[in-house]
Amino acid sequence: MKVLVVSWEYPPVVVGGLGRHVHHLAVELAALGHEVVVLTRTPTGSDAATHPSSDDVVEGVRVIAAAEDPPAFDFAQDMMAWVLAMGHSMIRSGLRIRSATGEPWVPDVVHAHDWLVAHPAVALAEFHDVPLVATIHATEAGRHSGWVSGRVNRQVHSVEWWLAAEADALITCSASMHDEVTRLFGPDLAEIHTIHNGIDITTWPFRPRRVNTGPATLLYAGRLEYEKGIQDAIAALPRIRRTHPGTTLVIAGDGTQETWLRELVRTHRVTRAVTFAGPVGHDGLVTLMQACDAIVLPSRYEPFGIVALEAAATGAPLVTSTAGGLGEAVTDGVTGLSFAAGDVAGLAAAVRGVLADPVAAQRRAVNARDRLTAEFSWGLVAERTAGVYLSAKRRVRRPLGRPVIVERPLPDRDLSGGPG
Known part of the structure; x- marks a missing residue:
């Protein structure tokens, strides 16, 4: 099939896990024999003079990066205007795609990744009259504990709704x-x-653990946002240190809640026991995962939890909440130890369980890594995704009204809200 993948991030422009996901998926789809074109963008803050639109073949995938237009929109301050401008430039680039013979290149399917590319994906699928497949990686309501009461929250939610309805x-x-x-x-x-996310275990080398006779090191890796639950790990640390003196926590990553989390560290009087390592890069993260006694992922909202798979590949014992996809990726007592999202006491108990019996923790870590090759290979993800492409049929379109936006939290969602 000829597949047009539309994503606002693709290497070398990578913001988070979505960019890595689309990259692995596109490469594997191409390896299966599909003709894959990825329509993406140039770096934020660039322009057509410094970063003109490009059209290159990388790892068997044709990558078209649309240059940013001249209007001065700043993503942090003008997010919706910036997204619409990005979409406009991507549409123009998408309409100009030509085959090797110079003829217009027409896809068999358009695959959109998340709401930021809703406008170009919907427009190009409509123009070519081909099925639109949409991967929803997360939702605005989920990221904000069920609330979409803010103006921008409602705008994002409405675009997500539109993309889902059009797909x-x-x-x-x-x-x-x-x-x-x-x-x-x-x-x-x-x-x-x-379709679960995949992982390339060759980039996350496994290292067996030795029994640690000294103070334990815990690791958190990911964005520093409220929904990631890092505040619960910080709150649990004094309890953990009472039974396992000297235990420290390394927090790798950055995000909007770093200042608040640093205040919490002082509030819980664990300043000397917590290190904010900041962004550490791939190699640095592998080193931290291989060295830690356990990785703690206390998310209150987690669509999937790719970091759990990456840590499992390195052999790091897993301590995770049961939020969302983490509850599916980790089997309590078999591939890691789990606790209910937001349960500080449960988190502390799970960490103590790992530290009290490192042999059992290592056995679970080996089980977790063995499971990766069977259930989370990118080849399997690509095969299943191609099956969705083949079965998708363009539906009869009907006029859509405005979405009814419910501003209260979803049922069974944590209602505690974020800082401030």
């Missing part, structure tokens, strides 16, 4: 995200397919 097939990365998308955007949606 001829939907993909989510976990069963919990399947349920969330149905609850938020249903019931008149196309079929929703659950």
Whole structure:
């Protein structure tokens, strides 16, 4: 098939896990024999003079990066205007795609990744009259504990709703995200397919653990945002240190809540026991994962939790909440130890369980890594995604009204809200 993948991030422009996901998927689809074109963008803050639009073949994938237009929109201050401008430049680049013979290149399917590319993906699928497949990686309501009461929250939610309503097939990365998308955007949606994220274990080398006779080191890796639950790990640290003196916590990553989290560290009087390592890069993260006694992922909202797979590949014992996809990626007592999202006492107990029996923790870590090759290979993800492409049919379009936006939290969602 000829597949047009539309994503606002693709190497070398990578913001988070979405960029890595689209990259691995596109390369594997090309390896299966599909003709894959990725339509993406140049770096934020660039322009056509410094970073002109490009059209290159990388790892068997044709990558078209649309240059930013001249209007001075700043993503942090003018997010929706910036997104619309990006979409406009991507549409123009998408309409100019030519084949090797110079003829217009027409895809068999358009695959959109998240709401930021809704406008170019919907427009190009409509122009070519081909099925639109949309992967919903996360939702605005989920990221904000169920609330979409802010002006920008409502705007983002409405674009997510529009993309879901326009899609001829939907993909989510976990069963919990399947349920969330149905609850938020249903019931008149196309079929929703659950396809877990994959992992390339060759880039996350395994290292067996030696029994540590000294103070333990815990690791958190990811964005510093409220929904990641880092505040719960900080709150649990004094309890953990009472039974395991000297235990420290390394926090790797950055985000909007770093200042608040540093204040919490002082509030809980664990300043000397917590290190904010900042962004450490891939190699630095591998080193931290291989050295830690356990990685703690206390998310309160987590569509999937790719960091859990990456840590498992390195052999790091897993201590994770049961939020969303983490509850599906980690089997309590078999591939790691789990606790209910937001349960500080449960988090402390799980960490103590790992530190009290490192042999059992290592056995679970080996089980976790063995599971990766069987269930989370990118080749399998690509095969399943191609199956969605083949089954997707362009539905009869009908006029859409404005979405009804429910501003209260979703059922069964944590209601505690974020800082401030």
